[in-house]
Amino acid sequence: MTTQVVDGTAAGATARGRARGPRSRGRAGGFLSRHWYAWAMCAPVVIVTLVLIGYPLVRGVYLSLTDATEANMGRTIGMNTIPSTYEFVGLSNYTAIVTSGEFLSRLAWTITWTVVCVALHYGIGLGLALLLNRPLRLRSLYRMLLVLPWAVPAFVSAFIWRYLLNGEFGVVNAMLRAAGFGGLDWLDDPFWAKVSVIAVNVWLGVPFMMLALLGGLQAIPRELYEAAEVDGATPWQRFRHITLPGLRPVSSTVVLLGTIWTFNQFPVIYLVTRGGPGGSSEILVTYAYRQAFEGIRNYSGSAAWGVLILVLLVVMAVVYRRALRRQGEAW
Amino acid sequence: MRRGISVAAAAAALALAVSACGGEDTPQQSAAPAPSDPAAVSGEVTWWDTSDATNEGPVFKELKADFEAKYPKIKVNHVNVPFADAQNKFKTAAQSGSGAPDVLRADVGWVAEFASLGYLAPLDGTPALDQPEDFLPSPAGSGRYNDKTYGVPQVTDTLGLLYNKELLKKAGHDAPPKTFEELKTVAQDVKSKAGADGLALNVDAYFLLPFIYGEGGDLLDVTTKKITVASPQSVAGLKVVEDLIKSGAAAKPAIQDSYTNAETAFKEGKVAMIFNGPWSNTDNLGGKVFKDNPDNFGIAPVPAGSVKAGAPTGGHDYTVYAGSKNLDASYLFVRFMDSAESQAKIAGKLGLLPTRKSAYDMPEAQGNAMIGRWKEPMTAAVERPWIPEAGQLFQPLVEGYQKLATGGTTSDAMAQDVAKAYQGLLKGWSL
Structure with missing residues (x-):
């Protein structure tokens, strides 16, 4: 004070x-x-x-405009003095990243991952929210159970999923085998590893979408539905012309938030597959982390990755806002 | 607007100028004068111990208590830091200058990196470096960087072939395989006759090295500054692995939690052979098939390729943080912990291999059967490149190995990819 x-x-x-x-x-x-x-x-x-x-x-x-690493940033520790020898190198960190083959393939997978995850988050979240928005026995119990994944810290869930999906000793494969199917290489095959991380992230992210959309649904005036019913609108028409437009303000915000979170969803990838197998499930942030914290820390390189990720998200947010504004959304 | 730009430019230029004149070219060092009377030294030493907290920690705690009894003026804080986190944790703390321990038990592969970054105190001429001629040459090499000693070896290890004697016998083999061809035959026999998998591979860079060494390859040639991971010899080693997986001699390897899965399968008797080191002795002997029958647990040198049998030298070194406020006490602590007597005690109780020749002859060490049984595998230990970039060499290799193990690439293509990644990491090295 x-x-x-x-x-x-x-x-x-x-x-x-x-x-x-x-x-x-x-x-x-x-x-x-x-x-x-x-x-x-x-x-x-x-x-x-x-x-x-x-x-x-x-x-x-x-830093992203220099060649600073842990080895050439000056410091004095006890009897040792390391001189500062890093230099300004302009945009060369950025050109190195953008021209590397790694960048485009990482970016493509990061975008796929974000789009699929957010679409599933939104779709499943909306479905559950609609179900829970009608009178139902034990409704509060369902709500509580469905929110549970969100209440558990992400790293705990990630570790539990990693264990469940273990190829040889995991519970999921044990159930599959018991049911007479062969087990799947959930985390060991590049394709299934991607499916697994998306599944885990969807499991983690749906509760938030559900809660936010449930709030949005409850804010839509009942009278609109009644009036539509009187006019003979089918359930689909009511959904299409009342629910969806009524949810717009909430949807646009949560989709934007979800996109940013998923784009930078570090713990799921890092803890479930560690970016593997063979780097196939590595997204931009986990890759940038590796740059920064593996061996001699590459401050300039990882800073360049960070700035690049920021720029991508800012561009995305601006385009998204423009699109919404064109549709007459005052956001 | 224009003035704004010029101010920003001036600020940037100033920042550059300030950062450019940070000091001289070479790290300055001054050896601390050795105290005349060790008993007079007092202080508090924080020790980050990266050993297994449940199985190994208690023994190190006992040694620490012995030290405090001998030097009552020095207090030691024994902190157990999980091995996997220790490297990053230490670097962050060492760099910021707060929260770093005085003494760190560092993996042999970390010492050169930490030393090159100025985090470690040189130990030459200090009490910490006691009877250096007694050390085995390969572990001692891990503590040296730029002709100075920054780490004294605590324990050494290597990979060996661990096998389930009963399963091998069922398959008609009394002796463990000595070459890669025999390894394949024995593994296939186990699979067809003993009802278990023959060999479980751990898809990890470190565990790939015996195959590369066996065919005469290596990751790097440090003396000529050459990247040799894509040399014909190294690729021949990768081909051995590729063949083991493709032929079914090795069980389909797990990629995630590869180490744990292989260990679990071995301990449960689901697989007859794995590659692993002495640190897993206690773990293995607690397994279902060895708990009541420890004689069933076999240890052999890694099988040889067409050139030799070779496995990487591993282990841990004691290092002292350069920014420590209690250097003298830290040196004394390291000296005590790394004495032949302490090493023999660790060897006797934990089965970890001493780095002092004299420790092997002490009765306490000889009391542990594991020490004798690992003696032969140790003869195959190959020194690794002790360079600051060593810590970065494994990631490209493990990514390549994962692709190879899942059939996503071939040995040749994998070697080329890894070599390319190394070129980015090692400036001034040739292919």
Whole structure:
């Protein structure tokens, strides 16, 4: 509390000081002097955000333009002094990534993974939400059970799934064999490994979609359905013309959120398949992690990967927003 | 707007200038003067022990207590850090300068990397390096980087062929296979006659090395700075593995949890032979088919290829963090923990192989039958390239091996891919 007050007055003082300056007596100065109190109240948040998000981001972008690694960043530890010898190398980290064959294949799989996961999240989540939105015996019990996967920490679920899907000793294959089928190489075959990680992620992500969409469904006025029924609309027509448009505000947000989360869904891939077999299920973030933390840490390379992932997501978000706006969505 | 750009450029230039003049070219080092009286040294030493906390930890704790009894002014904090996390954890702590231990039990493959990054204290001329001529040459080599000693070897190990004697006998073989051809025959006989799988492969880079070494190949040639993983000899070794899998002599290998699956199958008697090291002794002897019948557990050197029998040298070294506030106490602790007596005690209780020649002759070590039984496999141990990049060599290899094991690539293509990845990692090395 104390710091907030201190920060506030400091920021307020500068704001006022600037407002009084002879040159800045324009619209901006007037704006600042009129709203100095608001600025003062915002200052703590702005400062914390700058320190926690702004600085690492700027630092990351800077590192991505150098050839910094763990070996050439200067430091002194006890009797050892390592000199700083890293240099500014411009965009060469980026060109190296973009021109490598690895990048395109990783990107293609990351996009496939994101699209399939989000589509299944949304589809299954909407189905369950519709089921749970009608009067049903034991409805609260079902709701609780369905939310459970979300309540378990992701890494715990990932480990449990890894064990369940083990080829030789796993429960899933034991059940398949007991039912007279052969076991499948859930985690050991490139194709099935991809299916497995998608299945695990869908299992993890559906509850959130379901809850969010359930909230959206409950916000749609009952009268609309009644009026439609009176007009003789079929259930499909009601779904198509009332439920879906009514869910729009919620859907657009959760789909965007889901896309960003899934695109960067680190624990599922890293813990279930470790990117294997043979790197086939590695997405961009897990690959960037490997760059950063394997052997001598490659700060510049991994920073470049990070910035690239950020840019991809920003572009995606902008395109998505444009598309929504074209459809008349005020978002 | 224009001024904004020039300010940003100036800031960037300044940052560059500051970072460019960080210091001199070579790491500066000054050997700490040895204290005249060890008993006068006091302080607190934090030791990160990466051994198996349940099976091995208690013995190391006993040794630590002995040390504290001998040097009452020094307190040792024994912290068990899981082996898999220790490398990254140490690097993060060592670099930030806070939270790093004074003494670390480091894998032999980490020492050169840590030393090159300035994290470790050189031990030459300190009490930590005691009777260096007593060490076996291959483990001792792992602690050296740029002609300085940064780690003293604690234990050494290698891979051997572990086998289930009863299953081999059922298949009509009294002796374990000595060559790769025999390995294939015995494995196939076990499969057809003994009702179990012959061989379980662990799809891991380290466990691929005996095949490469056996045919005379290696990952790198350090003296000539050459990448040899795609040499005809190395590829011949990969072909042996490919053939073992394709012919069905080796059971279809698991890719995920490969180590655990192979171990479990071996302990349950579902497979007759695996490659593994002395660290798995305790684990194996607790298995279903060995618990009541320890004589059933066979240890042999890895089978030989057309050139030799060879398995990688593994093990652990004691290292001291360069930023330690208690260097003198740390040196004394390392000296105590790595004495021949301590090594013999570890060997006797845990069956881990000493790195001191003299420790092998001590009665305590000889009391453990495992020490004698691993003596022959150890003769096949091949020294690995102790270079800072060693830690990065395994990832491309394991990815390639996974593809090979699932039939996604051929030996030749795999070797080319791995060699290409190595070229990216090792600047200035030739193919």
